[in-house]
Amino acid sequence: MGLLKKKDQEQIKDRLAEEMKDTVKIILFLTEDESKCHYCNQTKEVLQEVSALSGGKLEVEEYNYEQNKELAKQYGVEYLPGFVILDKDSKHYNVIFHGAPFGHEFATLLEDIIVISNGANPPVSQEVVEKLKAINKPVKIQAFVTPTCPYCPKAVLTAHFFSMINPEFISGEMVEASEFPELSAKYGVSSVPQMVINDGANSFVGAFPEKEYLEEVLKVL
Amino acid sequence: MIDVVFFDLGDSQGSTETKDQYDMVIIGGGPAGLTAAIYASRGGLDTLVIEKSSEGGQIAATEKVENYPGFISIDGLELAEKFSDHARHFGATISNRGVRNLTFCCDKKTIVMDDSSEIEAKTIVIATGATHRKLGVPGEKEYEGKGVSYCAICDGAFFRDKHVAVIGGGNSAIDEGLYLTQTASKVTVVHRRDKLRADKILQERAFNNPKMEFVWDSVVEEVQGDAFVNNLVLKNVKDGTQSDFPVDGVFIYIGLVPNSALLKNLLQTTHDGFIKVNPVTFETSLPGVFAVGDVIDKELRQIINAAADGASAASSAIKLYF
Numbered sequence: 001m002g003l004l005k006k007k008d009q010e011q012i013k014d015r016l017a018e019e020m021k022d023t024v025k026i027i028l029f030l031t032e033d034e035s036k037c038h039y040c041n042q043t044k045e046v047l048q049e050v051s052a053l054s055g056g057k058l059e060v061e062e063y064n065y066e067q068n069k070e071l072a073k074q075y076g077v078e079y080l081p082g083f084v085i086l087d088k089d090s091k092h093y094n095v096i097f098h099g100a101p102f103g104h105e106f107a108t109l110l111e112d113i114i115v116i117s118n119g120a121n122p123p124v125s126q127e128v129v130e131k132l133k134a135i136n137k138p139v140k141i142q143a144f145v146t147p148t149c150p151y152c153p154k155a156v157l158t159a160h161f162f163s164m165i166n167p168e169f170i171s172g173e174m175v176e177a178s179e180f181p182e183l184s185a186k187y188g189v190s191s192v193p194q195m196v197i198n199d200g201a202n203s204f205v206g207a208f209p210e211k212e213y214l215e216e217v218l219k220v221l
Numbered sequence: 222m223i224d225v226v227f228f229d230l231g232d233s234q235g236s237t238e239t240k241d242q243y244d245m246v247i248i249g250g251g252p253a254g255l256t257a258a259i260y261a262s263r264g265g266l267d268t269l270v271i272e273k274s275s276e277g278g279q280i281a282a283t284e285k286v287e288n289y290p291g292f293i294s295i296d297g298l299e300l301a302e303k304f305s306d307h308a309r310h311f312g313a314t315i316s317n318r319g320v321r322n323l324t325f326c327c328d329k330k331t332i333v334m335d336d337s338s339e340i341e342a343k344t345i346v347i348a349t350g351a352t353h354r355k356l357g358v359p360g361e362k363e364y365e366g367k368g369v370s371y372c373a374i375c376d377g378a379f380f381r382d383k384h385v386a387v388i389g390g391g392n393s394a395i396d397e398g399l400y401l402t403q404t405a406s407k408v409t410v411v412h413r414r415d416k417l418r419a420d421k422i423l424q425e426r427a428f429n430n431p432k433m434e435f436v437w438d439s440v441v442e443e444v445q446g447d448a449f450v451n452n453l454v455l456k457n458v459k460d461g462t463q464s465d466f467p468v469d470g471v472f473i474y475i476g477l478v479p480n481s482a483l484l485k486n487l488l489q490t491t492h493d494g495f496i497k498v499n500p501v502t503f504e505t506s507l508p509g510v511f512a513v514g515d516v517i518d519k520e521l522r523q524i525i526n527a528a529a530d531g532a533s534a535a536s537s538a539i540k541l542y543f
């Protein structure tokens with residue numbers, strides 16, 4: 001039966017067949033304790049369904065978080081469900097998801113998979129790429145979203161695209177705010193998308209165009 | 222079942238890559254622009270839609286739509302998806318980018334994109350829609366994202382079991398207010414008149430909803446708080462008295478401003494920026510440039526007539542220029 005609707009399945013299949021080039025691997029961290037993670041099972045199921053629709057191009061590797069804390073830490077996964085998207089050589093671009101990629105964020109997930117499968121060359125202007133490459137201190141961008149927010153995917157993708165360009169220093173995270181109320185409260189998130197940079201050194205609300213977005217990010221350096 | 226959204230977000234790939242010349246370029250992918258795209262593509266025009274944010278425009282941020290014929294009730298998002306699928310089905314390309322500038326010179330119409338690339342068009346349709354109007358009172362900007370919101374479906378989740386105010390008395394205010402009653406403990410509608418402007422059926426639902434309350438004849442003078450909004454200063458417009466109104470959040474739905482800054486000084490507009498068009502052809506004061514939907518000067522701003530404008534404009538463009 002599955003969680004994805006039949007019509008959606010067909011679209012996902014067509015789109016992945018058309019646009020994926022190389023294989024991509026998702027490393028997913030879960031816990032068995034449902035009280036600690038309401039969306040672990042559904043996230044796992046949906047990712048498995050997407051994998052099954054990818055014609056063998058998307059692999060999903062699951063890890064028990066409690067037993068693999070060290071590994072999760074290496075990948076930057078702190079909350080559950082949490083996952084990252086790696087390229088064919090298992091290269092990590094610091095493209096991180098905390099929470100279920102449902103609603104509007106599903107579009108983000110597909111876009112990330114496709115971009116990474118095509119060599120992680122995101123559509124970002126040359127001017128911004130150069131400034132991103134010049135960053136040489138750690139920058140963590142957490143994009144807080146809700147699945148019903150139509151302006152949010154753009155904000156998450158911008159964070160992910162930035163980290164693809166300079167994964168050594170930049171990490172881009174989606175954080176599904178309603179699944180992590182304490183974290184959201186910590187940064188006073190009440191409108192999305194809200195970007196929190198370096199654990200609160202700066203934050204801003206709204207899906208800014210890439211240049212303005214970058215300016216906000218650079219303020220923490 | 223899980224709801225997932227399929228808007229194609231990008232030019233990440235060859236498939237949505239844009240060319241540098243089109244018969245028709247439509248700026249804005251809301252109902253007006255997407256309908257223009259359906260008519261233009263079916264009419265044989267090579268058509269590009271440029272949408273900088275979310276396909277479907279304002280409807281992608283609307284909880285439920287109940288007055289678009291054929292759907293007794295449909296999620297705004299679902300309707301938005303249907304519109305964009307429909308436009309793509311007949312061959313229109315939808316590009317997820319922003320337009321920075323337009324230049325009209327010497328018989329050429331050039332669209333300058335945010336990334337400075339240029340696209341030439343034989344005809345242009347402006348379908349940039351409108352954005353929420355701000356209150357323009359002290360504290361509003363300061364508390365944006367800290368309790369001041371303009372999008373109930375985006376931010377409703379943060380006000381679970383809290384008391385929120387909705388400012389406005391039209392359809393959007395009441396619709397989104399009713400949506401907020403699903404999570405909030407209480408929703409108070411603050412309206413500057415003594416009756417609502419919203420459709421009768423919405424009014425009835427609002428009056429019958431035990432979580433909804435009303436403050437009439439009142440306007441917001443100031444938004445106050447600490448780290449977060451905790452109070453509105455209200456003024457009664459009848460007797461001029463001021464009062465404090467403690468709330469945990471405020472959602473503002475007091476009307477629209479047209480997204481026409483791009484066109485400033487290029488086209489004839491009303492004093493508040495709505496574009497003037499020929500009511501039959503939807504052509505603007507510039508030949509070959511059409512405007513449709515919420516961005517134009519008109520009485521009713523709804524999906525149905527945004528779509529109708531799009532159809533008329535595409536069809537007149539075909540007759541006049543191809």
Ligand SMILES: Cc1cc2nc3c(=O)[nH]c(=O)nc-3n(C[C@H](O)[C@H](O)[C@H](O)COP(=O)(O)OP(=O)(O)OC[C@H]3O[C@@H](n4cnc5c(N)ncnc54)[C@H](O)[C@@H]3O)c2cc1C
Pocket residue numbers: 248249250251252253254271272273274275276277278279280282283284285286287288289318319320321348349350351352392393396397480483513514515516522523524525527
């Ligand atoms: C909360 C709410 C509830 C509503 N409920 C209903 C309802 O129940 N029924 C109904 O009929 N109507 C409803 N409406 C009104 C309806 O949504 C609008 O009338 C309709 O969406 C107008 O369509 P449009 O295509 O003209 O503009 P919009 O929907 O505003 O779309 C314009 C698009 O243009 C894009 N754009 C703007 N500038 C640029 C640029 N420079 N470059 C690229 N893209 C750009 C924007 O991102 C946007 O997506 C509601 C509106 C709101 C806010």
